[in-house]
Structures are given as C-alpha cells and as structure tokens.
Amino acid sequence: MTERRLAWQLLLGANAVIMILPLLVMLLSATRTNAEIFASPLGLPTRAALANVVKVWQETDFPLYLANSVIVTTGSVAAILVFGTMAAYALARYRFRGAGAVYLFFVAGLMLPLKLAIIPLFIQLDTLHLLDTRLGLILVYVAMGLPSAVFILTGFLRTLPGELEESARLDGACELMVMLRIMLPLARPALVIAGIQNAVPIWNDFFFPLVILTSDRLKTLPQGLTIFMGEFNTDWGVLFAGLTLAALPITLVYIALSRQFIAGLTQGAIK
Amino acid sequence: MTRRRPLPPKVRRGLWVACLLAPAAAVMTLFVVVPVLGAFADAFRSFQGPRPTGWVGLANLRDVLFVAPYAAATWRALGHNIVVLLSLMVVQNGLAYLIAFALLKALPGHRVHQVIVFLPVVLSAIVVGILWKLLLNPIFGAVNETLALIGIQGLPWLGDARTALGSIIAANAWHWMGFPALIFLAAMQRIPREALEAARIDGATDRVLLARIIWPLVAPATTIVVVLTFIGSFNWFELPYVMTGLEGSPGGATDVLGLLFYRTAFGAVSSGLEDFGHGSALAVLMFVVVAAVSAVALRVLRAREIEL
Known part of the structure; x- marks a missing residue:
C-alpha cells in the first residue's frame, strides 16, 4: 500500500x-x-x-506592447461581459417567442473556429475601416467570446429564484433596476468565471493581432515578443528577461486565483 | 412637446428584451455569421489582392487537393497534423490520465501539484514556444546541458528533420497536459467513492482500477478530451510558427495545415503574394474535416458513455 x-x-x-x-x-x-x-x-x-530587465523596459517597446495588451484585453472582456449579461438576462428571465432559436444562435458560435473565417473577416474589417485598429481586434474578440459568456451566464441566471424579482417589481422597481440592483449582484461568481474564461485566451492570443494589426504602436505582447526575438536573437539574457516579464502578470494572477482559473478554463469543456 | 401615452406593458417589455439582445446579436452577426458564410463563398472565387474577381467553381479546391504545386504541400501538412494528433493523444492525454489518478488519491501536497500542473496552461503559446526554442538550442540550451550531465549527447532538436516535429509536440504536451489532467480529475472525482472502495476490497490493483473501472466511468471526459485534442491539433499554428518558422523548417518537416493556410492566404517567401482564393479553399477543407470528424467522434464516443 x-x-x-x-x-x-x-x-x-x-x-x-x-x-x-x-x-x-x-x-x-x-x-x-x-x-x-x-x-x-x-x-x-x-x-x-x-x-x-532594465534593458527590456527602457530600450524596447515592451511597455507599449504591455499597455496594448491591457487595453485590448480589458476592453474586450468588459464588452463581452456587458453584452453577454444583457443577452443572457433576456434569455434567462423573460419568456418570449423565438427565445429557443435566439439561444441556439448564440450557442452555435461555440463550435465555430473563427480562425478559419479569417479571410472574410479580414475583408469585412477592411470594408469597415477597422483593419489595423484596436477596435477592430476588440470586436473580433467580443464576437468570439460572446457564445461562451451567454452560455455560462444564461445557465446561471436561470437558477436564480423568481421571488426576489417579483417582490422588487411589486415595490415599483422598473425592469432595469431589477436587473442591475437585484439580479446581477447575485450573478458575480458566474461573471468571474466568464471573465477569466475569455481574458486568458485573449491576453495570450497571437493569431488575430498578427493578421489584423500591422502598426508597431498597436501590437500586443505575444506579437511584440516575436519581434523582440528577431531583434535580440543573440542577446539571450534580454530574451529570457522579456519572456519572464511577459509570463509574470498572468502567472501571478493565476497563483492568486488558481481555483477560479481552473474552474473558468475547464468549465466550458466539462458542462 | 406633448406627453406621449405610455406604451402598453407588453410592448414595453418586448422592446426591453429586444434592447437587451440587440448589441450581442449585432456583433455576432457582423463578425461571426457573415464571415463564416463568406468563408464558404470565398473558396469558390478568384481574388485580385483582397478583391474577389469572379466565381471559379471548384477550381481552388481541386488545386489544393490534386494539382501541383499546391497538392503536395497540402497532403504533407495533413500528414504532419495527423502525426501531431496521434502523438498528443497518446503522450499528452495518456500522461494526463495518470496524473489525474495520482491527484485523485489526495496525497500530501496534491493541491499544490494541481496548481503546478495547470500553470503552463495559462501561458501564451508564444511564450512557451520561444522558451522551448531557447531551451532546445543545441549549443547554449538547457536541455542538452542537462542531458550532458547524465552522459547523453544532445541533438540539434529543432534543426534536424527527424526530431523537429517531435520536439514541438513535446513542447505542446508540456504546455497543455494540465488541461486534460484536470478534466479527467473532475470526472474521476464524480465517481462514487463506494464504487472505488468496493473494487479495492475485492483486490483490484491500481492498474485494474484505471483500465477496467475508472476508464469506462470517465467516458464523457474522454469524449471531450479527444474532440478538443483533435480540434487543437488541426488548428496548430503558434508553436510551429515561433519554434520553426512560417515555412515549417527544416525543409518543411514541421509544416502543418495552419502554417500552410496562413502562407497561402497572406503570402510568404515560398508562396508569393496573398492568395485569398486558394487560402479559402484550404480553410473550408479544414473546417469540413474538423466538423465532420468531430461529429463522428462525438457520436461514437457518446455511445460508450454510461449514465452513473
């Protein structure tokens, strides 16, 4: 034994x-x-x-890439959570004709690898003058993240009891207040899961910035690292320092929130 | 301005619901539905730069499947994707299954081990790829230095056509192994304790437990892991891109469909300018293969799942 x-x-x-x-x-x-x-x-x-580390910070565009990654990730995750919660709330708390079809419309996106639609996406962004802009990249991430967010949040919001909602309505609260003051505070755990599930792949993504962004000043961290590797390919200490700095933020957040990270990243697969 | 009569409650509620759904539905339509439908259309078009110039029927698909010089690259890349899939299935997922079982035993420190095994999963494939490229360097890399300590002469792992693909597969296993491990663990934790203890009392060894009792009971997790590994293997791009480059060097030994698709669509040294028509044909083929195989795999694997 x-x-x-x-x-x-x-x-x-x-x-x-x-x-x-x-x-x-x-x-x-x-x-x-x-x-x-x-x-x-x-x-x-x-x-x-x-x-x-000093060299990476002062002599390269590392701080710029880091800032871009922060902007793109926060912007995308915020929009995914706001739009995703709105849609999920409508699907979970109201009965209306076509609700089933709308739910399927969102959830079907879970199965589509958007990477393979990159050519029409590229043309579409070009037509809308969103190529080589942060907004264009963010919109693509929002479209990619919404299916899983709607899926998780609808599932969670459906489990909340209806009594709270009804009593608030009887007290004269309007629908918006019921949603913001009564229901959403209860949905915090699901919001954290949906947020992490989207933040990690967006923070780490390389493919979409590679295709969508061409200006150096807009590039995100993973993209920046590949440029960096070309520039400093003989300066190994600097390369390792750049990698360490790039890996550090997410590693620290992961260690602090490992339970939520593991739940968030495996949940989509288990359910 | 005159005060408008308030709308009837039913209409108001309908408008409210529509407002809630509108932003998400609009973004999804514009950036998922339209492009995905467009992807299928583009495969049957010819392009001049980013502009479609006309319909060419099945010519693009025929070219990438049967006509030189496209076809040879397609089939070679597909072969490599299959090698990647099979190796990951055995090495990465097999190890993950064993690690999950070890974690299930709740040995001292199992929570820390759980955090450690999942740590690489949260890192970017770019960080992982560059890190392993540096570690695998034949002269200054830590891998060969470590092997030298135990008297093994290392190889130029990424520079040798015989070891390059295997090295990237190993880096992938290091990166992702924690993911299937924790999916298997979650499934194992759902097995009633009494079932496992009863088997133990009947004298079942770990080997018997793993092969005969746990394996059928975690079938739903296996389904998910197999399908996700398949999708992941066919979308392989970042790791080979940073470790051996867009051309899949040395000599195409690490070329996979993802790299070939990117080169064809957006241009590269070897394939010249951007070619959206042939690129789209490759994308549609990959999409159809992934969708068809996933559907069949789901059907076959679901059939062996039993309700607990």
Whole structure:
C-alpha cells in the first residue's frame, strides 16, 4: 500500500520538476549576462542583476506592447461581459417567442473556429475601416467570446429564484433596476468565471493581432515578443528577461486565483 | 412637446428584451455569421489582392487537393497534423490520465501539484514556444546541458528533420497536459467513492482500477478530451510558427495545415503574394474535416458513455 502511494507521489514529483524547471531556468537566466548563459546554460546567477530587465523596459517597446495588451484585453472582456449579461438576462428571465432559436444562435458560435473565417473577416474589417485598429481586434474578440459568456451566464441566471424579482417589481422597481440592483449582484461568481474564461485566451492570443494589426504602436505582447526575438536573437539574457516579464502578470494572477482559473478554463469543456 | 401615452406593458417589455439582445446579436452577426458564410463563398472565387474577381467553381479546391504545386504541400501538412494528433493523444492525454489518478488519491501536497500542473496552461503559446526554442538550442540550451550531465549527447532538436516535429509536440504536451489532467480529475472525482472502495476490497490493483473501472466511468471526459485534442491539433499554428518558422523548417518537416493556410492566404517567401482564393479553399477543407470528424467522434464516443 505505502509502496504504491510512493510510486504515485514520485510521478507527481517528477511532473512538478518538469513543469517548473523550464520556468525556473527562464527566471534565473533573465538575471544573467550573455557570457554567463553561454558558459553554462544551467548555472545560477552570480549576482542579483536586473540589467536585462532594465534593458527590456527602457530600450524596447515592451511597455507599449504591455499597455496594448491591457487595453485590448480589458476592453474586450468588459464588452463581452456587458453584452453577454444583457443577452443572457433576456434569455434567462423573460419568456418570449423565438427565445429557443435566439439561444441556439448564440450557442452555435461555440463550435465555430473563427480562425478559419479569417479571410472574410479580414475583408469585412477592411470594408469597415477597422483593419489595423484596436477596435477592430476588440470586436473580433467580443464576437468570439460572446457564445461562451451567454452560455455560462444564461445557465446561471436561470437558477436564480423568481421571488426576489417579483417582490422588487411589486415595490415599483422598473425592469432595469431589477436587473442591475437585484439580479446581477447575485450573478458575480458566474461573471468571474466568464471573465477569466475569455481574458486568458485573449491576453495570450497571437493569431488575430498578427493578421489584423500591422502598426508597431498597436501590437500586443505575444506579437511584440516575436519581434523582440528577431531583434535580440543573440542577446539571450534580454530574451529570457522579456519572456519572464511577459509570463509574470498572468502567472501571478493565476497563483492568486488558481481555483477560479481552473474552474473558468475547464468549465466550458466539462458542462 | 406633448406627453406621449405610455406604451402598453407588453410592448414595453418586448422592446426591453429586444434592447437587451440587440448589441450581442449585432456583433455576432457582423463578425461571426457573415464571415463564416463568406468563408464558404470565398473558396469558390478568384481574388485580385483582397478583391474577389469572379466565381471559379471548384477550381481552388481541386488545386489544393490534386494539382501541383499546391497538392503536395497540402497532403504533407495533413500528414504532419495527423502525426501531431496521434502523438498528443497518446503522450499528452495518456500522461494526463495518470496524473489525474495520482491527484485523485489526495496525497500530501496534491493541491499544490494541481496548481503546478495547470500553470503552463495559462501561458501564451508564444511564450512557451520561444522558451522551448531557447531551451532546445543545441549549443547554449538547457536541455542538452542537462542531458550532458547524465552522459547523453544532445541533438540539434529543432534543426534536424527527424526530431523537429517531435520536439514541438513535446513542447505542446508540456504546455497543455494540465488541461486534460484536470478534466479527467473532475470526472474521476464524480465517481462514487463506494464504487472505488468496493473494487479495492475485492483486490483490484491500481492498474485494474484505471483500465477496467475508472476508464469506462470517465467516458464523457474522454469524449471531450479527444474532440478538443483533435480540434487543437488541426488548428496548430503558434508553436510551429515561433519554434520553426512560417515555412515549417527544416525543409518543411514541421509544416502543418495552419502554417500552410496562413502562407497561402497572406503570402510568404515560398508562396508569393496573398492568395485569398486558394487560402479559402484550404480553410473550408479544414473546417469540413474538423466538423465532420468531430461529429463522428462525438457520436461514437457518446455511445460508450454510461449514465452513473
């Protein structure tokens, strides 16, 4: 029995090493000079050196790319949650003709890989003068994120009891107030899940910015990293520092909110 | 201005519902429905730059499937996608199944292990790809340095046609393994404890538990994992793009449909200018293959699921 447990414990331990070690090498190499890395790729930093990080921050467009990623991700997720909640609220709390068809219309989008429609999407954005704009990219992400948001939020809003709503209506509250003051505060957990589920893939996305954005000043972090890799392809310390800085924000948020992250990212698949 | 008579409640409510639905429906129509329908139309058109110049029937589809020089690249890329799919199915998902079982045992530190195994999943494929490209460097990379410690002579992993695709597959497994692992874990946690304990008392070993008892009971999770792995393998783009480049070097050894589609549609050194017609034909083929195989897989896999 104990031997058997030991084998499984060893498997988990070995897995943890394989998962963590590459990230650790990245973190340590970010503080080492090129010469040190070339002399021994696995060595420890000889002194606390932030030179690479400073170089990334001051001599490259990294802060710009970071800001662009923040703007695009926040804008998209905010719009997904607002529009998604509105639609889900209508579907979950009101009975109207064609509700089933409208729900199917939204949820069918879950199955469509929008990447494969990139050519008409590109032409469409060109026609609307949205090519190479943040708004164009955001609208694509909103369209991509709405199906899952509507799906999760409709499911959740349907489970809320009707009595609260009715008593507020009897007290004379209008529909908008019922929605904003009574129902939505209760939907917070579902909003967090829907938010994370969309924020992570949008923050990490590379394909849509690659096609839609061409101006350097608009590029997002993953796109910026590939440019960066071309510019500094011999300066490994700087490359590792750039990777570390790029991975850091989401890693820290993940460690703080791991339960919600895991639920958010696996939920769409399990339900 | 005269005061308007208030609308009847029923109409008011109808308007309110319509207002709630309108923004989401508008964005979805404009940026999902229209482009997806357009994608099918574009496959049958010829293009001059971004402008359609006329209908060409099945010519684009015929070219990418049967006519040189398009066809050879298509079939080679498809072959690589299939290799990716099968390897990930066995290596990534097989390991995930074992890790999920180890996590199910609630050994000391299992919560920390759960967080660790899922950590790479939240990182961008670009970060993962660049990181592994640096680690796999034949001269300065940490992988060969580590292998040297145990006396193994490393290879130029990404530069050698025999190991390049496998190396990217390994990076993919590192990146995504936590995802199927936690889906399997969630499914295993839903199995009634009594069922597992009863089997144990009857003398079932871990191997028997995993193969005979848990495996059929987590069938719904397997369905999801298989379908998502399939869709993921056929949409493979970011990892090969950053690790071996848009041309799928060395010598096309890592070329996959995603790269080929991007090169054909938006232009590259090897395929010249943008060609939306042939690009769309490839996109439609990929879409049809993914949709058809997913539908069949769902049907077959659902049939083996049993209600708990």
